[in-house]
Amino acid sequence: MAENELADPRTSDSNTISRRDVIKSVIAAGAVSSTSYLFRVSKVWGQASAPGAVDRLITLNVNGQDRRVDVMKQETLVMTLRYKLGLTGTKIGCDQAECGACTVLIDDVPYYSCSVFTHTVRDKKIQTIEGLAKPDGTLHPVQQGVIDQQGFQCAFCMSGFVMATVGYLKTNPNPTRTELAHGISGNLCRCQDYDKILTAMMRGAEHLRKA
């Protein structure tokens, strides 16, 4: 059984398709995942017409653009965003819904993109940190708040914090500092820079109300 070789296309060198090609091209990546899919779950192959069967090639609406992308069944949204669509502003911190670095907005609601299967958000609008600034480069008010207050130290957690804040402010545009702290409590900063982050986010909220 070729299961062990093929179960994990990213580390498999024994595939007939060369690894270099795979990494270079989205289409080839899809081809590999389709092979692994055939071998790994061959028992249910042939039931594509079953109710709820899923196509690998899907359209995702990311930052206002429709993007055609080939997505494995088991692929998480952060993997698709970073490694298929090149949107590396979204970070992977813990990869287990415990740090918030991968936070993106799905239909304006903050989610941990490490813990969402890409296939579940086919019909939704996804917004990442790359989609916040205007096309002319004008920063989003919350991003401007970060710059004004020098909100972060290392800033690895920043895109997650900014997205969580943008999402929270849609439900409560005029929060107290305590409310905002609770609203973005699903994000961690290992520099322990919370006080400065909150100041920056409060400034961002202020900018947003004036905008």
Place this chain on the structure above:
Amino acid sequence: MAVIRDVIPAFELFQPTSVDDALSLQARHGAKAWVLAGGLDSFDWFKDRIKRPEVVIDLSQVRELRGIRADANGLEIGAMTTLTEVLRHPVVREKYGILPDAAEAAASPQIRNQGTIGGNVSQDARCWYYRGGWPCYRAGGNICYADTPTGLNREHAILDANRCVAVNPSDTAPALIALDAKFVVRGPKGERVVNAEDYFIGPSIDITRMTILKPGDLLTSIRIPSTWAGSQFYFEKARDRKVWDFALVNVAAAVVTSGSAIERIRLVVNGVAAHPVRLTAVEAAVQGKPRNEETAKMAGELAIQGAEPLQYNGFKVPLMRNLVMRAIRGAAA
């Protein structure tokens, strides 16, 4: 630093759009199928490669499982309604305030946006030996790694343990039991409605399951009768961090008083056994008594009768006693 475990092992994914389709897929694939709600219990299992289902049935596209319907008889909450939707719903907030309190106490904002009420009550045990893939009783083996002289069991059970000492991690479960909710389960033999407290099972009944759900079964909705609408509620969760952490112990109480005396009460704690524990003896003992310090003290002592702490979780006994005392005293005290 996080261990990025590359991709999750492949599985076949189905996204049915109706409960009927979901049930027929579950029937076809049986125990090979994994039913996915919000996913926050599932992702750890998949990424750690401890559970490797061949088929995942994702319920995210089943519209009929979402939403809250309120009428004179109470509420019906679809199993796929997110915790955020539950805790923001105006009728839930107005009449069943204990449920939003409990939902808000769960996990983090992002998890509440994604996690569902059906998933929150159906989630698996969080014992790290079990979650780490150790072949323990709950995983089908014949040992409990937490209940050994060197086992790390600070978060484990003090009541009703039988071989396995894991606890139920849900915050909404005790609140739903306090509200006398009914759980609607559909399966191969049709629909059945069970009392919230009977939905959860301990290791004496089946050591590998936390709920009555068997392969092929689906929790479709939760009905909350109006019996306890607008009564006095108390919910409190003790935990290490304010965000993410599961309860060390939590308590939920619904109380109706007449004059100063407790007319009727439902009192539930969780985090102390493999299932939420309804304290019926305490309920009976405090009936007709005033909500004062004396009653609270008596209730607290009665609640911990029979508690058997393990090596490192002795603190849970006074913690449970104190939370019960606070629930009996009520918010005012």
